[in-house]
Amino acid sequence: MKNEMYLEIMSISENESFARVAVGAFISQLDPTMEELTEIKTVVSEAVTNSVIHGYQNEPSHKIAITCILHEEEIELIIADKGIGIENINEARQPLYTSKPELERSGMGFTIIENFMDSVEVVSSKEKGTTMHMKKILTSKKSKVAYK
Amino acid sequence: MKNEMYLEIMSISENESFARVAVGAFISQLDPTMEELTEIKTVVSEAVTNSVIHGYQNEPSHKIAITCILHEEEIELIIADKGIGIENINEARQPLYTSKPELERSGMGFTIIENFMDSVEVVSSKEKGTTMHMKKILTSKKSKVAYK
Amino acid sequence: IGEIQRFLRDDGSVKVSRSLKEAGNKIRKKKDELTKKYGRSPTINEIADNLGLSREEIVHAEEAAKTPQSIHETVFE
Ligand SMILES: Nc1ncnc2c1ncn2[C@@H]1O[C@H](COP(=O)(O)OP(=O)(O)O)[C@@H](O)[C@H]1O
Ligand SMILES: Nc1ncnc2c1ncn2[C@@H]1O[C@H](COP(=O)(O)OP(=O)(O)O)[C@@H](O)[C@H]1O
Ligand SMILES: [Mg+2]
Ligand SMILES: [Mg+2]
Numbered sequence: 001m002k003n004e005m006y007l008e009i010m011s012i013s014e015n016e017s018f019a020r021v022a023v024g025a026f027i028s029q030l031d032p033t034m035e036e037l038t039e040i041k042t043v044v045s046e047a048v049t050n051s052v053i054h055g056y057q058n059e060p061s062h063k064i065a066i067t068c069i070l071h072e073e074e075i076e077l078i079i080a081d082k083g084i085g086i087e088n089i090n091e092a093r094q095p096l097y098t099s100k101p102e103l104e105r106s107g108m109g110f111t112i113i114e115n116f117m118d119s120v121e122v123v124s125s126k127e128k129g130t131t132m133h134m135k136k137i138l139t140s141k142k143s144k145v146a147y148k
Numbered sequence: 149m150k151n152e153m154y155l156e157i158m159s160i161s162e163n164e165s166f167a168r169v170a171v172g173a174f175i176s177q178l179d180p181t182m183e184e185l186t187e188i189k190t191v192v193s194e195a196v197t198n199s200v201i202h203g204y205q206n207e208p209s210h211k212i213a214i215t216c217i218l219h220e221e222e223i224e225l226i227i228a229d230k231g232i233g234i235e236n237i238n239e240a241r242q243p244l245y246t247s248k249p250e251l252e253r254s255g256m257g258f259t260i261i262e263n264f265m266d267s268v269e270v271v272s273s274k275e276k277g278t279t280m281h282m283k284k285i286l287t288s289k290k291s292k293v294a295y296k
Numbered sequence: 297i298g299e300i301q302r303f304l305r306d307d308g309s310v311k312v313s314r315s316l317k318e319a320g321n322k323i324r325k326k327k328d329e330l331t332k333k334y335g336r337s338p339t340i341n342e343i344a345d346n347l348g349l350s351r352e353e354i355v356h357a358e359e360a361a362k363t364p365q366s367i368h369e370t371v372f373e
Binding site for chain 1: 174
Binding site: 165168169172173176177179180181182183184185189 | 327336337338339340341343351352354355356358359
């Protein structure tokens with residue numbers, strides 16, 4: 001079964017928790033392990049938080065778009081904002097790099113996302129916004145297929 | 149705080165449960181009672197099921213759009229499909245009226261929705277689709293406000 | 297079996313369907329308990345605070361507890 005959802009939320013930090021559960025509930029249709037669910041939810045948190053605090057500089061009335069596509073054993077997740085964009089993506093993806101050193105866990109968002117997902121593409125341009133296109137293979141799903 | 153979300157799902161029955169969680173998780177920001185939560189989730193079930201089985205005649209690849217807006221103590225919920233539409237809305241809203249008598253709980257969807265929501269508007273036209281525009285006042289919120 | 301279950305739980309490889317269902321059962325108990333205590337339906341924050349879950353997670357778990365998520369589960373549990 002292939003399934004797809006599209007969700008738009010406002011750029012307020014209260015919605016981070018909502019976005020985590022919305023994506024989590026959607027991918028629960030594939031019955032992943034708790035570990036995989038936690039990983040995906042963490043990725044959603046990091047990406048949504050980046051859109052809120054970096055992309056939209058904490059302005060509340062902007063939109064963040066989340067698309068999630070379920071394939072047989074793969075999850076595709078696209079999180080996009082129309083915020084300020086990233087000038088140097090390679091630099092931004094470096095572990096510990098942050099443009100806001102005053103924040104907690106500074107500079108590890110991209111690293112965490114890359115660690116939990118099997119592929120991460122970032123498309124961004126100044127003043128146009130940032131789109132994160134990510135994929136994760138559910139290994140729990142894979143081993144189940146292999147059993148049969 | 150005002151907050152708003154927009155969600156598009158595909159017209160498959162698996163998504164009924166997902167839509168319940170998505171709307172339920174979103175309105176949880178207003179701290180409803182568990183009873184109010186159950187009522188809203190039931191309304192989502194009835195409306196989404198109507199779009200799937202009536203609007204789209206169980207064809208799986210169509211879209212259902214769900215908008216949810218949180219006001220201070222009121223929830224606005226809009227559920228829309230681009231399916232076959234309803235010819236006679238007054239007739240359709242009658243308790244026990246159904247165009248598919250072979251189904252369970254036949255003909256009580258609209259009645260249940262009207263019972264749990266404070267206002268229900270149905271806009272529908274043949275071949276263009278159906279939009280349900282609903283509002284619910286959280287009385288728990290009201291009395292809570294009154295306490296202060 | 298207890299050992300194996302604990303192991304599964306610890307390394308996170310337990311299936312979402314099962315774990316949420318357990319949380320869902322806890323939520324149902326807490327809901328009954330608080331309904332009796334307050335004489336009204338508890339709010340979602342009251343349940344969430346009591347169980348140390350987010351209110352959004354409460355909604356997800358409550359739903360999972362009522363729908364069988366896979367044939368495996370309905371047959372084997
Ligand atoms: N959506 C975004 N819009 C604009 N800039 C972003 C976005 N996401 C990430 N960035 C940039 O990339 C940097 C690194 O991000 P990240 O690894 O999550 O660390 P942190 O969020 O702690 O700064 C951020 O400091 C910011 O400059
Ligand atoms: N989204 C929709 N698209 C087309 N027809 C609809 C839709 N929703 C409701 N209807 C019509 O209204 C009737 C009554 O709906 P409802 O009260 O939910 O009862 P039931 O779903 O059991 O038939 C349906 O039988 C159908 O003919
Ligand atoms: Mg970050
Ligand atoms: Mg119906």
